[in-house]
Amino acid sequence: MELQVIKIGGNIIDNELKLASFLQTFAALPGPKILVHGGGKIATEIGRKLGIEPNYVDGRRITDKPTLDLVIMVYGGLLNKNIVAKLQAYGCNAIGLTGADGAVLPAEKRAVKSVDYGYVGDIIQQQVNTMLLQMLVEQNMAPVLAPLTLDRGGSLLNTNADTIAQAVATAMSSLMPVQLVYCFEKRGVLMDSADDNSVISSINSKSFSELVANGVINEGMIPKLENALQAVQAGVRKVMIGHADELGQLITGKAGTCIS
C-alpha cells in the first residue's frame, strides 16, 4: 500500500482547532503514514519569555545554542508530544521522533560560508533510517517527525521541515510506493494569487518552467516546487500541495496541485 508522507507547518500548529481537526483526519487515514511537522509561533513566544530573541541574517533565522535548546524543548517536546498524544486519543498509534531517536534523520551541520547559521543541519537523505520507519509503519504505527536532525557528533540540529519531508519521502520510495503531501495555507498552487479557487491542478517540470517564466509562480513557491519535482524525479510517485483543511481530498487527488 502507498505510504503517505504528510507535512504540516506552523500555520496549522498555531491554531488549536484547525490542528485538532487536521489530526482527526490524519488519524482516520488508512494505510501507512508519516507526519512531519514544522515549528510555529509558540517557539518565538516561549523564547521571548526565556530572553531568547530571534536572530535573523538575510531573512534566515540563526540557531545559536540557546535557540537550539529552545527548539528541542518546543519542537521535540511540547509540539511533538502534544500531537502524538492527540493522535493517540483519536485512535492512531503515533510515535514521536526527532532525528536523534533511532538516528532516524542523520545530518551534517551546515558549513560556515558567508553566514554561520549555527546549529542548523542539512539532512543526509541516503542515511535516513528507512528500516526503522518501515518497521514502525508495518506495525501500524505512525511516526511523527519533529524538524530536528542529528549530526555524527551527537548534536541535534534545527532543520527545515519541508526538506525533511522531501528527504524522508524520497528515501522511503526505495522500499514502497510513496506520496508526499505538503499542507500549507493555500488550496494549492494558484494561477492568480488573489483567487483561492484558481488552483492549478497539475504541474510537471515543463509546465513549471513556463509558469516561472510567466511570473505565475512567485518566489516563495519556487523552492517548494523545486523540492517537489526533485522528489518525483528521485522516485516519489507524486507530490500533492494544498490546504490542511482538505487533507482527505489531497490524499485522493481531489483537491490541491499534483506534481508528477
Next chain:
Amino acid sequence: MELQVIKIGGNIIDNELKLASFLQTFAALPGPKILVHGGGKIATEIGRKLGIEPNYVDGRRITDKPTLDLVIMVYGGLLNKNIVAKLQAYGCNAIGLTGADGAVLPAEKRAVKSVDYGYVGDIIQQQVNTMLLQMLVEQNMAPVLAPLTLDRGGSLLNTNADTIAQAVATAMSSLMPVQLVYCFEKRGVLMDSADDNSVISSINSKSFSELVANGVINEGMIPKLENALQAVQAGVRKVMIGHADELGQLITGKAGTCIS
C-alpha cells in the same frame, strides 16, 4: 539475555560531566537495556524564567497546566532528546519515548481526594506496551523513557520515574528475565547514613522489616525499597540500588544493595 531497566534521577541529570560519564557506561552495556530518567533542577529553573512557580501541597509538587507544558518541554524534549543524542554519539542506538509514543505508558489521572495533584498520572502496569519495548530492544535499540505517561483522553501526565521503572521492569518480566537498577546519589542502602562504605549488600523482605523496625532504613528509602520488593515479588529477577558512578559494578552485582 537479561534485560536491564535502569533508572537515573535529577542528581545525575543536573551534572553534565557525571551524566556524560554515566551515558558512556550505559552505551557500552551489552544486551537489551531500557533507561528511565527523572527530571532535575533545570525544569524549575526554566519554569521560573517562564513565570511558572513550583506549587507544593504536603511536599508533593502540583502539576497545573503550565507546569505540565513545562515538564513536557523539559523532560520530554530537552532532557530526553539530549540524552538520546549523546547515547547515539557513544554508539548506542537510543530512542526517546514519552508515555504517549506508541502509547507505551498508559496511566490514569490521579483521582482528586484530599489533594488535587493536577496532571499527575498513575501508570497502569498491566497496559505497558511491552510489545513495542520488546520489538525495540530486539532491534538493539535502547528505549529512553521520560517520566510522562498518557491517559485515555490523550493527555500527557507527570509521573514519578521510580514508579515507571518499577512498572516497566515488572511488565517486561513476563517476556524475558529482567534486572531493575536504581541509580541514586548513595552507593547503596547504608547501615550508617554517615558512612558511605556501610553499604548493605543484600536485603530481602524479612531483613527489610527488621531494618525498618531498627530504624536503620530511613523514611526516604522506605518507598524505594517497598517498590523494589514489590517488583521482585511480581517477577523481576532482582533489583540493584546504588550510585550512578558505579553502574558497571551495579549491573554485575559487585556494588550496591541487591534486593531479591
